[in-house]
Amino acid sequence: MSERTERSEGREAMPGRHGMTTIDPGLTAEEEALLPSDEDVRHYAEHGWYLSKKLLTDDEVDELVAATDSYYAGERDRRLPVRPPKLAYWEPARGDVQRHNDYVHHEHDGIARILRKPLIGAVAARLARAVEIRIFQSTLIWKPPIAGEPSNIVPWHFDKHYWASSSSENMLTAFIPFHDCGEEMGTITMVDGSHRWREIGADDTVVRHFADRDRDQLEAMLAENAAYNGATIRKIPMVIPKGHMSFHHCRTYHGSGANVSGRPRRAISLHLQDGDNAWREYPLSDGTLAAYNHDVLVRRTHEGRPDYADPDYCPVIWRDRAQQGG
Numbered sequence: 001m002s003e004r005t006e007r008s009e010g011r012e013a014m015p016g017r018h019g020m021t022t023i024d025p026g027l028t029a030e031e032e033a034l035l036p037s038d039e040d041v042r043h044y045a046e047h048g049w050y051l052s053k054k055l056l057t058d059d060e061v062d063e064l065v066a067a068t069d070s071y072y073a074g075e076r077d078r079r080l081p082v083r084p085p086k087l088a089y090w091e092p093a094r095g096d097v098q099r100h101n102d103y104v105h106h107e108h109d110g111i112a113r114i115l116r117k118p119l120i121g122a123v124a125a126r127l128a129r130a131v132e133i134r135i136f137q138s139t140l141i142w143k144p145p146i147a148g149e150p151s152n153i154v155p156w157h158f159d160k161h162y163w164a165s166s167s168s169e170n171m172l173t174a175f176i177p178f179h180d181c182g183e184e185m186g187t188i189t190m191v192d193g194s195h196r197w198r199e200i201g202a203d204d205t206v207v208r209h210f211a212d213r214d215r216d217q218l219e220a221m222l223a224e225n226a227a228y229n230g231a232t233i234r235k236i237p238m239v240i241p242k243g244h245m246s247f248h249h250c251r252t253y254h255g256s257g258a259n260v261s262g263r264p265r266r267a268i269s270l271h272l273q274d275g276d277n278a279w280r281e282y283p284l285s286d287g288t289l290a291a292y293n294h295d296v297l298v299r300r301t302h303e304g305r306p307d308y309a310d311p312d313y314c315p316v317i318w319r320d321r322a323q324q325g326g
């Protein structure tokens with residue numbers, strides 16, 4: 001039995017500025033059995049995606065549903081002090097379009113409690129071969145059950161395009177639906193192995209969010225990149241049972257289609273960074289520097305740079321004590 005199988009051992013308190021104390025209890029033996037195997041980690045390295053085992057209990061998923069219901073009803077434990085320039089922040093006045101709300105792990109403690117589950121971080125650490133995993137962003141998503149709703153279609157893109165100011169090439173995202181999620185709901189769909197493609201004509205307009213871009217242009221960009229790499233586009237819809245989640249690498253092309261299920265598709269995209277990630281200076285062709293919404297929110301490092309390890313916005317959810325020898 002490893003040192004991390006008993007919750008009573010080696011507890012580590014990590015108090016945050018908001019008075020929330022996070023305990024990193026390690027994993028139970030049952031949870032260790034839910035980690036990706038060596039073969040799963042090899043699969044992720046080759047294909048750029050991984051469908052997890054059941055990482056959340058039914059009770060935890062039900063808690064997420066209740067917590068996000070209260071979020072949509074207006075409940076917040078705190079609010080962002082300023083509104084960053086590219087913030088996704090659906091409000092009821094926008095109507096029945098696809099809803100995206102960033103920073104839910106910061107604004108709502110009931111949501112954060114589930115998203116910070118150490119097991120999620122431990123799975124991400126295995127996949128990314130990282131010692132530490134921090135939250136980078138969390139986006140609450142609601143795809144209304146309206147077959148022809150154009151905002152429900154998420155065109156092909158990869159997340160690193162929005163994260164040019166991050167130094168890491170190993171960031172990854174967990175897509176966490178609150179129910180069984182299949183093709184009829186417009187589940188997330190991966191372009192198999194595309195994280196290993198070299199990018200043709202890397203045009204830094206791609207740093208703009210997909211919502212601001214022409215959809216045909218993005219479809220054409222995918223086809224051009226596949227051809228450049230001599231690759232066939234293989235689209236894999238993630239069929240995700242309740243409590244399971246799909247992980248994808250930050251360079252894996254993905255998108256999603258219409259929701260024709262008759263039920264809302266509810267989920268959180270939990271974007272994760274490995275411990276080494278930090279802000280970097282990344283000049284764009286127009287002379288400005290790549291930026292992320294964090295840059296107007298997080299504390300500064302001693303060099304005056306945005307600190308992507310600020311525990312108020314980017315809390316640690318997993319630190320492998322075995323690898324640290326601690």
Ligand SMILES: [Fe+2]
Nearest residue numbers: 157158159254
């Ligand atoms: Fe994405």
